[in-house]
Amino acid sequence: MMGEGEDRVAVVTGGSSGIGLSVCETLLSKGYKVAFFGKKTEHVADALEHLILRHGVANVMGRSLDVSLASQVETFFEEVTACWHAPDTLVCSAGISPKAALGPDDCIDLDLEQWQRVLAVNLTGVMLCCRQVSAPMIASGFGRIIMVGSIAGRTQPKIAGTAYCATKSALSGLMRSLMVQTAGHGITVNLVAPGRIVTPMTGPIDHPVNQAAIGRIPVGRLGQPGDIAHAIAFLASRKAGFINGAVIDVNGGEFSPP
Structure with a gap:
């Protein structure tokens, strides 16, 4: 019997730090080959060195690119396919969450350029990656697509800005649309909505914002x-084949929908 990750190829966007890097580690530990990318060259280099040291150079690929640029995304997926085979797993973790100097931005005063950049990364970037994997997954009769949303897209935002909340909410619509388009081909499309997670984006645990969140x-x-x-790894597994079009809240109970 094949192991869970045997001959599995996963692409993880935003895989050079935070949640994305942890997803890379987890999938590699299960036997997947993992290709990831991030925007900052130095972060990608550090993550790649770390992952190769732990999991071997033959199992990891890392690149620096802008997820909002279709040509760069297309080139990356072509490289992954040429190196191994077309990805059967896509985890969309790349995202940005700019903050105003005094807290979350206000829609009335929101800078239009910033709004467009957040949409380009957090929403258009996800669409571009899904577009690259959908046809090969349909052809092979198997696929797992997992989008990383946010509690800020599920309930009243407490910290995140307007553009971030809007894009994370929109992912659920993209998920449902893609689920319908890929129906009947062994593909599942789901969304994981994290709560407050300790990453470089959220800052130190003792920050007042984080302490308030703990309460x-x-x-x-x-x-x-x-x-x-670990939640993403389960959704990526063959055992999760009947979970489709779901939003999985992983937030310690901070938000519990009716």
């Missing part, structure tokens, strides 16, 4: 990247 979370702590990565 709202019934389990009494912030989440760790691994909390999200």
Whole structure:
């Protein structure tokens, strides 16, 4: 019997830090080959060195690119396919969450250029990656697509800005549309919505914003990247074949939908 990750190829966007890096680690530990990308060259280089040291150069690929640029995304997926085979797993973790100097931005005063950049990365970038994997997954009769949303796209935002909330909410619509388009081909499309997770984006645990968040979370702590990565790894597995079009909240109970 084949192992869960045997001959599996995963692409992880935003895989050079935070949740994305933890997803890379988790999938590699399960036997997947993993290709990831990030925007900052130095972060990609550091992550690639770390992952190769732990999992071997033959199993990891890392590149620096802008997920909002279709030509760069297309070239990356062509390289992955040429190196191994077309990805059967896509984890869309890349995202940006700019903050105003005094807290979350206000829609009335939101800078239009910033709005467009957040949409380009957090929403258009996901679409561009999904477009690259959908046809090969349909042809092979198997695929797993997992989008990383946010609690900010599920309920009243407490920290995140307007553009971030809008894009993370929009991902659920993209997920449902893609689920319908790929129906009947062994492909599942799901979304994981993290709560407050300790990453470079959220800052130190002792920051007042994070301490306030802990007070709202019934389990009494912030989440760790691994909390999200393990949920994603299950959704990527063959055992999760009947979970489709779902939003999985991983937030310690901070938000519990009716």
